[in-house]
Amino acid sequence: xxxxxxxxxxxxxxxxxxxxxxxxxxxxxxxxxxxxxxxxxxxxxxxxxxxxxxxxxxxxxxxxxxxxxxxxxxxxxxxxxxxxxxxxxxxxxxxxxxxxxxxxxxxxxxxxxxxxxxxxxxxxxxxxxxxxxxxxxxxxxxxxxxxxxxxxxxxxxxxxxxxxxxxxxxxxxxxxxxxxxxxxxxxxxxxxxxxxxxxxxxxxxxxxxxxxxxxxxxxxxxxxxxxxxxxxxxxxxxxxx
Numbered sequence: 001x002x003x004x005x006x007x008x009x010x011x012x013x014x015x016x017x018x019x020x021x022x023x024x025x026x027x028x029x030x031x032x033x034x035x036x037x038x039x040x041x042x043x044x045x046x047x048x049x050x051x052x053x054x055x056x057x058x059x060x061x062x063x064x065x066x067x068x069x070x071x072x073x074x075x076x077x078x079x080x081x082x083x084x085x086x087x088x089x090x091x092x093x094x095x096x097x098x099x100x101x102x103x104x105x106x107x108x109x110x111x112x113x114x115x116x117x118x119x120x121x122x123x124x125x126x127x128x129x130x131x132x133x134x135x136x137x138x139x140x141x142x143x144x145x146x147x148x149x150x151x152x153x154x155x156x157x158x159x160x161x162x163x164x165x166x167x168x169x170x171x172x173x174x175x176x177x178x179x180x181x182x183x184x185x186x187x188x189x190x191x192x193x194x195x196x197x198x199x200x201x202x203x204x205x206x207x208x209x210x211x212x213x214x215x216x217x218x219x220x221x222x223x224x225x226x227x228x229x230x231x232x233x234x235x236x237x238x239x240x241x
Contacts, residue, residue, distance in 0.1 A: 053166025094195025125185025141219025
């Protein structure tokens with residue numbers, strides 16, 4: 001498969017995740033008590049990731065996540081040059097999604113009269129430093145991403161994996177959000193925070209973006225790399241690699 005095809009697939013897949021994910025949070029905020037709530041947001045993320053991974057896995061491997069790309073890099077499944085290209089494409093797709101969510105929801109109000117994009121912070125994962133320390137936020141994101149990437153290896157990267165497309169991966173992100181969503185936003189994906197967060201910051205919807213942003217790179221990449229190395233060295237059938 002050509003490099004442009006791979007990068008396009010990664011950009012579109014990440015766009016889909018960020019647009020539906022951030023959009024679901026904004027819509028839930030707009031609807032208030034009648035909205036889908038945490039469960040609805042988790043299901044929205046899980047379904048769209050399942051579809052995005054399934055649609056791109058035969059083209060680019062279906063990473064749609066810089067943390068997954070880093071796990072594939074350290075286990076020798078992708079070159080450094082391709083990994084850099086993937087991460088740039090993922091962040092571009094996520095940023096385009098952020099601008100589109102802003103365009104759609106800008107001017108809309110939540111039931112209490114506040115701006116949806118301000119109240120929802122454009123659907124960007126973040127945490128309250130008065131409740132959770134930076135170190136705890138990194139730990140939460142690392143653990144959640146560990147579980148996600150373990151599912152990636154067990155259901156997609158391993159040649160022995162069941163042929164279920166990206167649905168095991170989508171179910172994992174859904175479950176992770178049910179636990180981590182109220183704590184850190186459960187990004188598990190640096191691009192998921194970067195795209196909407198950059199746009200939100202530019203439009204005064206998320207003052208904490210630059211102060212918290214590295215949490216959403218360090219935590220997910222740490223968890224992903226540990227999961228990838230454990231699976232690759234302790235679980236993967238060496239003959240099947």
